[in-house]
Amino acid sequence: MAKPRILVTRRWPAAVEARLGEIFDARLNLDDKPMGSGDFRAAMREYDAILPTVTDKIGPDALEVERPQTRILANYGVGYSHVDLEQVNRHGIVLTNTPDVLSECTADLAMTLMLMVARRAGEGERELRAGEWTGWRPTHMVGTKVSGKVLGIVGYGRIGQEMARRAHHGFGMKVIVFNRSPIAPEVLAQCNAVQVDTLDDLMPLCDFVSLHCPGGAENRHLINARRLGMMRPDAFLINTARGEVVDEIALSQALWFDAIGGAALDVFDGEPKINPTLKDCDRLVMLPHLGSATREAREAMGFRVIDNLQDFFAGRAPRDRVN
Numbered sequence: 551m552a553k554p555r556i557l558v559t560r561r562w563p564a565a566v567e568a569r570l571g572e573i574f575d576a577r578l579n580l581d582d583k584p585m586g587s588g589d590f591r592a593a594m595r596e597y598d599a600i601l602p603t604v605t606d607k608i609g610p611d612a613l614e615v616e617r618p619q620t621r622i623l624a625n626y627g628v629g630y631s632h633v634d635l636e637q638v639n640r641h642g643i644v645l646t647n648t649p650d651v652l653s654e655c656t657a658d659l660a661m662t663l664m665l666m667v668a669r670r671a672g673e674g675e676r677e678l679r680a681g682e683w684t685g686w687r688p689t690h691m692v693g694t695k696v697s698g699k700v701l702g703i704v705g706y707g708r709i710g711q712e713m714a715r716r717a718h719h720g721f722g723m724k725v726i727v728f729n730r731s732p733i734a735p736e737v738l739a740q741c742n743a744v745q746v747d748t749l750d751d752l753m754p755l756c757d758f759v760s761l762h763c764p765g766g767a768e769n770r771h772l773i774n775a776r777r778l779g780m781m782r783p784d785a786f787l788i789n790t791a792r793g794e795v796v797d798e799i800a801l802s803q804a805l806w807f808d809a810i811g812g813a814a815l816d817v818f819d820g821e822p823k824i825n826p827t828l829k830d831c832d833r834l835v836m837l838p839h840l841g842s843a844t845r846e847a848r849e850a851m852g853f854r855v856i857d858n859l860q861d862f863f864a865g866r867a868p869r870d871r872v873n
């Protein structure tokens with residue numbers, strides 16, 4: 551039987567690419583550039599499976615193909631708000647993602663951001679490298695203590711729970727949770743967490759608010775001017791979820807006017823373009839979407855995609871099917 555033809559839209563870790571080449575008739579995008587909708591439509595006519603990432607905007611244009619050859623989109627990543635699910639379903643295409651394998655690393659990065667913004671690590675490194683450090687003094691670059699503070703977690707899925715574990719067991723933080731559906735008491739009890747009914751209940755209670763919910767239309771600007779206004783003036787916002795969850799203009803205004811203590815972002819609306827209003831903000835840490843960027847997570851994500859494809863082409867239900 552002929553091997554399934556698959557298109558990998560970006561470069562992946564070498565070990566995963568090698569394995570893909572053994573199992574499938576794999577075409578790698580050697581340019582490693584994001585695909586446009588025209589290229590995506592052409593690929594839909596040609597490949598049995600496409601393996602996209604967050605940089606492939608798979609909207610209605612990209613999917614406007616009569617009777618596509620593609621039967622499965624095996625996304626490299628857990629979030630899939632870049633895929634138009636309605637159109638994918640209309641074509642009867644299966645969509646899978648890669649949960650679990652990146653949860654720890656993404657939570658590690660959210661902790662990194664929380665510590666960086668509270669302890670002014672980015673500012674400190676910039677000052678030192680610029681040769682502007684004049685030496686130790688009691689009032690130099692004084693930040694905010696993290697240990698023992700109140701952390702609000704928005705979205706208590708796998709990554710949110712990993713964040714809670716680190717914050718509670720490692721840093722003695724008190725964890726408050728907002729999640730659309732109720733979380734089982736035994737799961738909350740693992741971190742002595744308390745679930746509140748609404749996001750409005752959570753915002754004013756926290757020293758840190760960390761976002762771990764999905765992106766997409768439903769959560770667009772969940773953190774808006776009104777909710778930023780509910781935060782304590784010394785509180786910090788952390789986003790490792792999706793850029794669109796935060797109204798970035800409202801956030802830059804909150805930072806300019808000292809309405810909140812600071813923010814740390816790993817994801818941006820319309821990334822890799824950065825809203826210019828953010829670039830001028832002090833007390834803002836920005837990283838280039840590094841949540842899952844460890845050797846371990848990126849390899850595990852790739853092998854998880856392979857598991858899903860092997861199940862699919864063997865006629866079994868892929869474990870990470872999302873539609």
Ligand code: 8YV
Pocket residue numbers: 602603604605626627628629630652840841842843
């Ligand atoms: C991925 C992510 O690396 O998995 C996700 O949802 O945000 C990232 O960590 C990226 O999306 C690649 O598709």
